[in-house]
Amino acid sequence: MKISHYFLVLFIAILSSCNNQIKKPIEPNIIPIPLSQKIQEGVFILDSSTSIITDNQLKNVSDFFTSFLKDSYNLNLSDKKEKNSIQFKIDASIKNEEGYTLKVEKNIVSIAAKTAKGAFYGVQSFIQLLPVKSASKQIAVQCLDIKDEPRFVYRGMHLDVGRHFFSVDFIKKYINIMSMLKMNTFHWHLTEDQGWRIEIKKYPKLQEIAAFRKETLIGSYANKPHKFDGKKYGGFYTQEEIKEVVKYATERQVTVIPEIEMPGHSQAAIAAYPELGCTGKQVEVATKWGVFDEVYCPNEKTFQFLEDVIDEIIPLFPGKYIHIxxxxxxxxxxxxCDYCQKLIKKEGLKDEHELQSYFITRMEKYINSKGKQIIGWDEILEGGLAPNATVMSWRxxxxxxxxxxxxxxVILTPNTHCYFDHYQSKNPNEPLAIGGFLPLRKVYNFNPIPEELTKEEEKYVLGAQGNLWTEYIPTEDQAEYMAFPRAIALAEVVWSSKENRNYNNFVKRLAFFNERLDAMDVNYANHLYEIKGTLHSDVNKISYQLEAPSQGKVIRFTTDGSEPDKNSKIYSEEILITKNTEIKAATFNAEGKKLSSVFTKKIQPHKAVGQKVSLNVNPHRSYNEGGIKALTNGIYGSDKSYEDKEWLGFNGDDVEVTIEFDKPTEINSISTRFHNGNSQWIYAPKEVTIKLELENGKVVLSKNKLADRETTLIDLKFNFAELNTDKQKVKSLKLTIPNYGIIPKGNPGEGNKAWTFIDEIIVK
Incomplete structure (x- = not known):
């Protein structure tokens, strides 16, 4: 019995020893990637015996850090100055105001910086060396040596709350993620045609009238006729709420820049105070998206109004910029406007563009007199730039x-690389967006320094900013989905050196960062394991290939339209298509967890699939991803967007599509459809001529008028069976599709040739 008792005690001791073992440190995967990072031997143990030692100037930063540890790990640090310590130091030898060094040794962590900003960024890097969650009372941190500083002084994210309004809690969450990424500027777009979102006490009608619209457009602006939800919508931030947000941002080293739009995008304000417009007539807060004629009239009432607004804005925002x-x-x-025309003559201005410059310059002088500077979108260049203005280049x-x-x-925010309201995937399940296509890789490859600038001119580039316009982003979940991870990619663009950046390495680190977003309940878009598909066809066989950056993961799929799960078939070879098939697929890990969104593709074989197709002109390079085979591959384009690879776009061309059959073929009908999104310069043709060459040598011609021009998608259907009474087979067919012509006056793009977009040509 004594022996058994001895072994029991020994077993318990061994078990206890195993439970007390320190976990290995996580691999450093810091985003943005530091300027210099050297891994050293050993680990630092973070536990309740760890003490904080700080210079007084960095007390706020150290307090932020200790609060984070308590909230995230229920870890309270010691008040005693133990050997095991984290030290915050001012280091005047660090030249960059936002630079820092982070040295993790076995007994000491040292975060040194010239300013509190740099120290805060050192903390953010250190936090990324900690596990997302830990039940252990001790956390091992990899020993390393980091020297880091940002590439650009301006690292921003924008949020439009005019089109859709978001809570104070969400604004804080958005800013907090920015601060984790070492972004330092939050551009808060507070006024719009569709809503005024900031309390101005001198003008109560801004809260009563301008902050609310009677209803909101349903679906895409391109869809005709427009439909509305019939529900009053709106809201505004009180000045106390603004102060609360600004305080929260300041604690995280983020400067908040308010945007008060002028002279355009001001219909909501004019709805509240009609005397601010040129006509003086009552208008309503805009209920749909777009550009509106109602702009501020440059009269003394308007300038007094805007100066009063600025007077209430300035005390709320301590930063040096006001965006106008x-x-x-x-x-x-x-x-x-008689008044405007007289003012043009009085001031010796050339035209209305110079009148806008006069407007901006006058407001700039007032804002400068209050100790602030202005930022404006690149239109402020038109008619001459105000003397001290900073330009935000978006076009x-x-x-x-x-x-x-x-x-x-100048701050770079081009719509080609920085507009996060654009689609980020061509998966048809993506939420409705304003248009465009901006995948993660394209954001990451952005270079904010234009090649056209000399070394001397480069110094005027302050940095870059991601923009989130919310016409089609009604919820906070969707805002997160559209912003992240593209904002994460941009954060590395504006912080890290070009030499250190590598997209494949970034994607690897992003997978770890996503775990932090999961812990914060962020609804980010995860396209890291997104599946892509390619159809292969000839006259004898149609098959579909799936691929994904699986990195040891598997693709599971179904062909009956059901959702794939951990028990679905594993993809190993091309899927043979013999009938109408709906493929659904997703990437899974070894444990059966779904890692990607569901890829969906409907394939509907018809008699033109795999046959020879030719065009008289090439599609525009921006709308030719699917190539000529996209016209006859059995896959229809998206109903929501013409920008997937199944639609082909032609800029002003008359198009001829010829399909030659490998042998005479009996056909009954031909159909296709055209996009008719007039707001995007796209017009369906007025008529289409179909020419069929028959087996007996005869030719059949049919002119088909397309009369309905109100809908976004316009169908063409031609029934050959009704004409083909003697059942002749067809050798070839040609569709002649004339361009619509010049876009009519008063429409977007007026005076330009229209675009033509063609979907699948279906032959049955």
Whole structure:
């Protein structure tokens, strides 16, 4: 019995020893990747005996860190100055205001910086060395040595709350994620045609009228006729709530820049105070998206109103910038306004564009007199740039180049790389977006320094910003989905050196960062394991190939339209298509957890699939991803967007599509459809001619008029069986599709040739 008791005690001791073992440290996967990072031998043990030692100037940063440890790990650090310590130090030798060093040794962690900003960023890097969750009372941290500093001084994210309104809690969450990524500027777009979102006490109608619209557009603006939900919508932030957000941001080293739009995008304010417009007539807060003629009239009432607004705005925002918009301001009202025309003559201005410059310059002088500077969208370059203005270049990079060459500071935010309201995937299950296609890789490959600038001119580029416009983003979950992970990619673009950046390495680190987002309940888009598909066809065989960056994962799929799960068939070879098939597939890990969104593809074989197809003109390079075979591959384009690879787009061309059959073929019908999104310069043709060459040598011609021009998608259906009474087989067919012509006056793109977008040509 004594022997048994001895072994029991020994077993318990061994078990206890195993339970007390320290876990291995997590592998460093810091985002943004540091300038220099050297892994050292050993680990630092973070536990309740760890003490904090800090310079007084960094007390707020150390307090932030200790609060984080308590909230995240229920870990309270010791008040005693133990050997095992984390030290915050001011180091004046660090030249960059936001730079820091982080040295993790076996007994000491040292975070040194010139300023509190740098120390805060050191903390953020250290936090990424900790596990997302830990039940252990001791956390092992990898010993390493980091020297780091940002590439750009301006690292921003934007949020439009005018189109859709978001809670204070969400704004804080958004800012907190930014701070984790070492982004330092939150651009808060507070006023719009569809809603005024900030309390101005001197003008109560802004809260009573301008903050609410009577209803909201349902679906895409391109869909005709427009439909509305009939529900009053809106809200605004009180000045106390603004202060609360700004305080929260300041604690995280984030500067908040308010945007008060002028002279355009001001219909909501004019709805509250009609005297601010040129006509003085009552208008309503806008209920749909777009650019509106109602702009501020540059009269003394307007300037007094805006100066009063600025007077209430300035005490709320301690940063040096006020964003005044300046974009998309139609000149229609100004051209027909007697006061505006007299003002143009009085001030010796050339035209309405110079009147806008006069407007912006006058407001800039007032804002400068209050100790602030303005930022405006690149339209403020038109008619001459205000003297001290910073330009935010969104219409590509041309505005940035022009501003920098004129020695103005510039922030890059081109819609080609920084508009996160664009689609990020071509999966048909993606939520409705405004258009465009901006995948993660394209964001990551963005270079904010235009090649056209000299070394001297480059210094005017302050940095870059991601924009989240919310016309089609009604919920906070969807805002997160559209912003992340693209904002994470941009964070590395603006912080890390070009030499250190590598997309494949970034994706590897992003997989770890996503675990942190999971813990924060962030609804990010996960396209890391997204599946892509390719159809292969000839006259004898149709098959479909699936692929994904699986990295040891598997693709599971179904062919009956049911959702794939951990028990679905594992993809190993191309899927043979012999009938109408709906493939659904997803990437799974070894444990059976689904890692990707569900890929869906409907394939509907018909008699033109695999046959020879030719075009008289090439599609535009931006809308030719699927190539010519997209016209006859059995896969229909998306109903929501013409930008998937199944639609082919032609810019102003008359199009001829010829299909030649490998042998004479009996056909009954031909059908296709055209996109008719007039707001995007896309018009369906007025008529289509179909020419069929028959086996007996005869030719059949049919002109088909397309009369219905109100809907976004317009069908063409031709029934050959009704004409083919003697059952002749067809050798070839040709569709002649004339371009619509010049876009009519008063429509977007007026005076330009229309685009033509063609979907699948179905032959049965």
């Amino acid at each position: 918009g300046g974009d998309e301001a139609p000149k229609t009202r100004w051209k027909n 590509g990079i041309a505005g940035a180049i022009k501003a920098a060459k004129e020695k103005h500071d």
